Amino acid sequence: MDYAAALVDEDRRFADQLAGRDWSAPVPTCPGWTLNQLLRHLGRGHRWAAQIVRDRRDTALDPRQVEGGKPPADEAGALDWLRASGRTLLDAVETTGSDTPVWTFLGPRPAGWWIRRRLHETTVHRADVAIALGLPFEIDSDLAADGVSEWIDLLVAETGPGQRGHDSLEAGVSLHLHATDTDAEWTLRGGPGGVACESVHAKSTAAVRGPASSLLLGITGRKTVTDVFGDESVWRTFLERTPL
Known part of the structure; x- marks a missing residue:
């Protein structure tokens, strides 16, 4: 599976679902969160992982120190920011080298590990958006199965x-x-x-x-x-x- 291409596509689909919607709406599957908070969480998370990879960190990064971790205030700018966030991670992995060990919450892993992790962070949160907006959640069956495998791997x-x-x-x-x-x-x-x-x-x-x-x-x-x-x-x- 091409995890890099899938991440870009899933980020696009996540952003497309939010276009023209009320971002103050609650997300039932993420209690206490709004759609706006979910967008910020996902985009900042991609950029957090990118900074870990780019800096070849061997310790965790404080999320408050993420460069470019806040989206623009306007809708179009915020959606472009989200769409670009996954690409920021892909660029970091390409520059650092996919096999270069970096920090993860499971201990050192190859930098490329973060692409699959952030991909499935997006697939599940895209489902959260669909549920919050009453939209159907559609996903390729092989990608969904890989999401199950990745979740079990973490467990x-x-x-x-x-x-x-x-x-x-x-x-x-x-x-x-x-x-x-x-x-x-x-x-x-x-x-x-x-x-x-x-x-x-x-x-x-x-x-x-x-x-x-x-x-x-x-x-x-x-x-x-x-x-x-x-x-x-x-x-x-x-x-x-x-x-x-």
Whole structure:
């Protein structure tokens, strides 16, 4: 998958949804936020990651120190700022080198890691905008499936004691996710060290089936998924115990 091209396209689609809308409208899936705050969050986040990459940082960057982190006050300028924010990250990765290690919240990773991370930050927040405005959320099934994989990758990487995914599944409990419009499948298993995942079909304590877009929105808490088989409490508990 061309993550760079997808990031540019998703930023464009995010901006297009906001054109001509009331940005003071609340975002139900991001409690306490407005559409304007969501736009600022996404664009500044892209530029925050770009600055980390460009400066080859080995420590976190204070978001208040992001260069160009505030959009212009007018709508057209703010939307252009958002559309350019992802490109700022792509330019930084190209200049620094995709394989150059830089800081991430998971420890040092290649600079190119940030492109996929920011891509799926955009896909999910684009869904937030669609939900807030009552618009349909359309996304390529392979891109949505990759979003599920990326979300699970982050969860598995943060399963140590006290980390985000440590208590998501009880030891011996398994959860199978099956995207019905792609070949993508994931089987998550709880163990003493947290959650592990294999991209395989396997009999599990609970299974969730649906289009990849529904699984992406379900696993990120944006949509209720109803096609749950087996012990439904496993899915419900998984969502309750896994911070977004």
